[in-house]
Structures are given as C-alpha cells and as structure tokens.
Amino acid sequence: MERSVTNYQCLSCNGPLHFVGESGMLECDYCGSKFSVEQIDQVYGKKEQTPPPTFEEKAETHWDLSGLSENWEGEEVKMRQYSCPSCGAQLLWEESTAASHCPYCGNPSVAPEQFGGMLRPDYVIPFELSPEEAKKALKEFYKGKKLLPKEFASGNRIDKLQGVYVPFWLYDGKAEADIHFLGTISSTRREGDYDVISTSYYDIHRVGAVPFERIPVDASVKMPDEYMDSLEPFDYGKIRPFSMSYLPGYLAERYGLSPKQCMKRADSRAQNTARDVLRSDVRGFGSVSVKSESIYLDRGKVSYALLPVYILNTKYDGKDYLFAMNGQTGKFVGDLPVSKKKYWTYFLSVFAGVTAVIGTALTVFL
Numbered sequence: 001m002e003r004s005v006t007n008y009q010c011l012s013c014n015g016p017l018h019f020v021g022e023s024g025m026l027e028c029d030y031c032g033s034k035f036s037v038e039q040i041d042q043v044y045g046k047k048e049q050t051p052p053p054t055f056e057e058k059a060e061t062h063w064d065l066s067g068l069s070e071n072w073e074g075e076e077v078k079m080r081q082y083s084c085p086s087c088g089a090q091l092l093w094e095e096s097t098a099a100s101h102c103p104y105c106g107n108p109s110v111a112p113e114q115f116g117g118m119l120r121p122d123y124v125i126p127f128e129l130s131p132e133e134a135k136k137a138l139k140e141f142y143k144g145k146k147l148l149p150k151e152f153a154s155g156n157r158i159d160k161l162q163g164v165y166v167p168f169w170l171y172d173g174k175a176e177a178d179i180h181f182l183g184t185i186s187s188t189r190r191e192g193d194y195d196v197i198s199t200s201y202y203d204i205h206r207v208g209a210v211p212f213e214r215i216p217v218d219a220s221v222k223m224p225d226e227y228m229d230s231l232e233p234f235d236y237g238k239i240r241p242f243s244m245s246y247l248p249g250y251l252a253e254r255y256g257l258s259p260k261q262c263m264k265r266a267d268s269r270a271q272n273t274a275r276d277v278l279r280s281d282v283r284g285f286g287s288v289s290v291k292s293e294s295i296y297l298d299r300g301k302v303s304y305a306l307l308p309v310y311i312l313n314t315k316y317d318g319k320d321y322l323f324a325m326n327g328q329t330g331k332f333v334g335d336l337p338v339s340k341k342k343y344w345t346y347f348l349s350v351f352a353g354v355t356a357v358i359g360t361a362l363t364v365f366l
Contacts, residue, residue: 008040008110008248018249021127021308021327026245040245063171063263064301067122097253110247119254121242123170123305125234127163127250127327134161134310134325141323141332148336149316160314163327165247165306166223167255170214171266172300175274178207179293183285202285206278214239215269216307217262219255223309224322225265230333231326234307238328242306252306259302271295 008017008026015030017040025034129137135158142148181204188197214236218228240246274295282288308327312334313320323334 008044008245011035011039011043016248019126019246020130020249022130024126026248037240037243037245041243044245063259063266063299065259067301067303097251110244110252120304121167121306122303123239124165124242124246125236125239125305125307125328126246127308128238129310129325129327129330131161131163131310133330134163134327135159137325137330137332138312138323141334142336158312161310161312161323163250164309164311165250165252166228166309167219167253168216168228168305168307169219169255169259169262169266170216170303170305171263171270172213172302173215173270174209174211174298174300175270175295176209176298177274177278177293177295179275179278179295180205180291181279181282182289182291183282184287185284186286203291204282204285204288206281208274208278208281210270210274210277212270212273214303214305215266216305217265217269219257219259219262219304220253221256222253223324227322227324227333228309231309231324231331234326234328239305250308255304259304267297270297 009015010017010028010031010033012033013028013031015028017026017028017035019025019037020027023034025036026040027034138158138161183202183204184199185202186197186199188195190196216228216232216234218225220228275290275293279288310325310327312323314323315321321335323332325332
C-alpha cells in the first residue's frame with residue numbers, strides 16, 4: 001500500500017527546507033529564506049494534529065501511561081512504500097523510519113502517519129550542532145590515534161555521518177531508599193619486625209527520597225543501550241513540544257520498544273541513582289559496601305521524546321564500527337579499529353629501542 005510523505009518546502013521559492021540547529025529555524029537550500037518552526041507549523045500543522053488516545057494506568061505496572069495507547073506490541077517488522085511529492089519516486093522505508101531523504105531528488109521527506117495518534121512524541125530536543133561541527137568533532141576524535149588505519153579516517157567515511165532523532169521514553173517518579181552500609185577504617189602500626197593492620201567496622205544507616213524527572217531510556221532496537229547511556233546528559237531545559245518541523249534534514253525513527261518493555265531499565269536506573277546518592281553522603285571511610293537495602297519506587301508519568309544523535313556506522317576489515325555524538329552537547333563515544341601494520345611497526349620500534357638501551361647498559365656494566 002502506497003503512503004504519502006511530506007516535503008517541507010520554502011514559502012518563497014518552493015525549494016526544500018531543513019532544520020538548522022544553530023539558528024533554530026528552517027532554512028531554504030536555494031534562496032536562503034528562513035522560517036520559524038511556528039511559521040511552518042501554521043502551514044503544515046493541520047496535517048499532524050492527531051491527539052493521542054488515553055487509557056487507565058494498569059495496576060501491575062504502576063507507571064502512568066495515560067497519554068499513550070495500549071497497541072504497542074504485535075506489530076510485524078515491515079517495509080512501507082511512500083511516494084515523494086517532489087519527484088514522484090517510490091520510496092521504500094523501514095516501518096520505524098519517520099523522516100529521511102529522497103535518494104533521487106535529495107529532498108528531505110517526513111511521513112506524518114508515523115507520528116499519528118499513539119505514535120506522536122510529546123517532546124523533541126532539536127539539534128544544536130550542525131553536520132559540519134559533528135564532522136569536525138569526529139576528526140578531532142581521530143587525532144593522535146597513531147594506530148588508526150589511514151583509510152578509516154578518510155573523508156569518504158566521515159561524510160557518512162548522519163543526524164538521527166532517536167526515540168526515548170522519559171519516566172518521572174521518586175525513589176525512597178533505606179540502606180545500611182558497612183564502612184571500614186584501617187590503620188597500620190609497627191610492632192618489632194611486623195606491620196600490624198587494625199580494621200574497625202561501622203554500620204552506617206542512610207534514609208532518603210530522590211525525585212526523578214525524565215529518566216531517559218532509549219526505545220530504539222537499533223541503538224546499543226550502552227552508547228545511548230554514554231551520550232547523556234541531555235539539556236532538558238531546551239526540550240520543546242513535538243513538531244515535525246524540526247525533522248527535515250535529519251533521519252527520524254519511531255520507537256521499536258514499548259514503554260512496558262523499557263520499564264525494567266527505568267526501574268534499574270532509578271534504583272541505582274538513589275543508591276549512589278545515599279552512598280555519596282557516606283564519607284571518611286576506607287571502604288564502603290552495601291549490607292542491606294530497601295528501595296521503593298513511586299512511579300509516575302511516562303512521556304515520549306525524540307533526542308538528537310549523530311551516527312556513523314561503518315565497516316572496516318569485516319567488522320562493524322559505530323560512533324555516536326550527542327547532537328546537542330557534542331559528547332562523543334565510539335570504538336576505533338587498530339591497523340595491524342601500524343601496530344607491529346610501532347611495537348618493533350619500541351622493542352628495538354628497549355633492546356638498544358639494554359645493550360648499552362650491559363656494555364657500560366662490562
């Protein structure tokens with residue numbers, strides 16, 4: 001079944017528009033005109049105004065899902081067909097893709113139905129860093145890496161860096177913690193030829209409540225959780241009500257994991273943070289461990305947001321490498337390959353240097 005996509009076009013010359021984080025506006029690729037999100041929403045907003053349905057919170061979860069729909073599970077992974085309104089090309093997108101580019105005319109395209117009803121996010125944090133700034137940051141990340149393969153840092157690979165709005169569930173709530181820690185203080189004294197170590201043990205009790213607002217859990221099945229966690233924190237002071245006008249020029253993905261599927265991670269993050277907060281108040285001990293704990297969660301509202309991430313997924317020597325950068329703050333994570341040729345060259349040069357030093361030392365000694 002063919003579905004429609006929307007190209008956000010310039011109100012002056014009908015050229016393609018894309019959102020620019022530096023100006024916070026949608027800019028025309030051809031005539032240079034700039035438009036605010038509010039201006040574009042007035043033109044295209046009526047196509048997106050599909051309020052999400054509501055339902056009562058389920059007792060077994062205790063999360064407030066009142067703004068979301070029950071129909072999260074049971075959807076098959078499919079490909080969807082769209083028609084580009086600019087050139088008429090037939091586009092085939094993965095079911096989770098919500099914004100992309102037409103491979104024929106290059107115009108940014110958005111599929112409004114991907115964010116209709118229950119699929120519509122509550123919030124978005126717009127990109128603040130431009131693609132050029134992201135590529136520059138990646139080059140800086142490569143600098144000083146002597147064992148990095150030369151061809152891996154080539155411009156062709158860096159140009160594949162892509163801005164993606166990644167789906168996240170945001171959980172509000174409070175953790176009430178009652179924890180007993182075991183603390184130790186050790187001292188050493190000299191008795192004759194021996195060092196005697198004395199250790200005192202202390203029972204430390206801490207009780208406290210830690211409120212949470214917007215615990216983020218990524219809802220993408222494609223993004224590794226450890227990468228998304230490492231990109232935090234995002235500045236939620238700059239979060240905005242969702243509008244599809246922020247999407248042109250970037251890829252966007254709708255959630256692949258339901259809020260129910262992500263609840264365990266949200267619970268774990270809340271509990272770990274509460275434990276860490278109480279632990280930070282225990283000072284002056286040589287070691288501290290948890291003896292016993294009770295952590296109760298008062299689970300609250302769940303909301304749905306798209307957060308900005310630059311992604312470079314590339315292959316080298318038969319292995320996949322993923323790099324990710326926070327599109328708002330510039331924080332960067334990723335693994336780098338090692339050139340075997342450079343590794344052995346470097347190893348042999350170091351080994352030869354050490355051998356020469358040892359040989360010189362032996363000559364002087366003899």
